[in-house]
Amino acid sequence: MNDMIFSLKLAVSGKDAKGIITEVLKLIPPNRIVLASSLSAEDQVLTHIVCSAVEKPRIFTIDTGRLFPEIYETMERSMERYGFHYEVLAPNTSEIEGMVGEHGPNLFYRSIELRKLCCSVRKIHPLMRVLSTADAWVCGLRRDQAITRTETEPIEWDDENNIIKINPLFDWSEGDVWKFIRQNDIPYNPLHDRGFRSIGCAPCTRAIGPDDDVRAGRWWWEEPEHKECGLHNRQKQN
Numbered sequence: 121m122n123d124m125i126f127s128l129k130l131a132v133s134g135k136d137a138k139g140i141i142t143e144v145l146k147l148i149p150p151n152r153i154v155l156a157s158s159l160s161a162e163d164q165v166l167t168h169i170v171c172s173a174v175e176k177p178r179i180f181t182i183d184t185g186r187l188f189p190e191i192y193e194t195m196e197r198s199m200e201r202y203g204f205h206y207e208v209l210a211p212n213t214s215e216i217e218g219m220v221g222e223h224g225p226n227l228f229y230r231s232i233e234l235r236k237l238c239c240s241v242r243k244i245h246p247l248m249r250v251l252s253t254a255d256a257w258v259c260g261l262r263r264d265q266a267i268t269r270t271e272t273e274p275i276e277w278d279d280e281n282n283i284i285k286i287n288p289l290f291d292w293s294e295g296d297v298w299k300f301i302r303q304n305d306i307p308y309n310p311l312h313d314r315g316f317r318s319i320g321c322a323p324c325t326r327a328i329g330p331d332d333d334v335r336a337g338r339w340w341w342e343e344p345e346h347k348e349c350g351l352h353n354r355q356k357q358n
């Protein structure tokens with residue numbers, strides 16, 4: 121795998137987001153690459169780029185069971201625009217029943233440990249299932265999104281999931297994302313027009329002001345260094 125990482129890093133060096141996707145597709149078959157989409161603005165940019173490059177893209181989303189209705193509406197508009205179907209992953213029913221039965225439906229507000237338990241059951245376990253079917257996953261991480269993401273590289277080895285991780289937007293600003301969306305008339309979650317800048321599950325996301333940190337509305341009751349659901353930094357959780 122080291123050889124593949126080396127080849128990918130060499131191939132994408134100096135390329136923009138579209139160039140990174142193009143080069144990755146020369147080295148890894150499209151059916152072994154999955155794009156992770158939470159229907160965020162970044163993921164919509166990547167959906168646009170991937171759908172331009174691949175006839176049958178694999179784009180997955182995790183339906184945690186606690187999403188905003190606007191997420192489903194954005195899924196519908198995206199499928200209509202680009203002509204694909206999402207691979208929808210759902211949490212394990214028994215795990216949900218056990219967790220909610222023991223801790224209640226809104227356990228996440230009570231402690232970081234319980235919040236991470238909820239993210240594990242509703243997000244990480246379904247994620248592990250889909251990643252086991254691929255050699256690489258494409259993510260919309262940007263360095264300036266959060267202090268937990270400042271070292272994001274375009275090509276990384278994801279030790280936790282034993283898979284290559286591709287971050288084509290690693291050096292984009294939030295302004296770059298929105299400029300691309302407007303220029304290409306890309307469908308996006310209407311909650312962004314109502315002060316929601318980073319959107320996750322409904323009970324764990326709220327609207328923020330224009331001067332707030334972009335992820336200030338996510339798990340707003342926690343300190344910034346804890347603000348990951350574990351999809352991208354499980355090794356930093358404790």
Ligand code: SF4
Nearest residue numbers: 228238239242321324
């Ligand atoms: S974001 Fe909130 S509701 Fe969603 S999985 Fe994590 S803790 Fe649970």
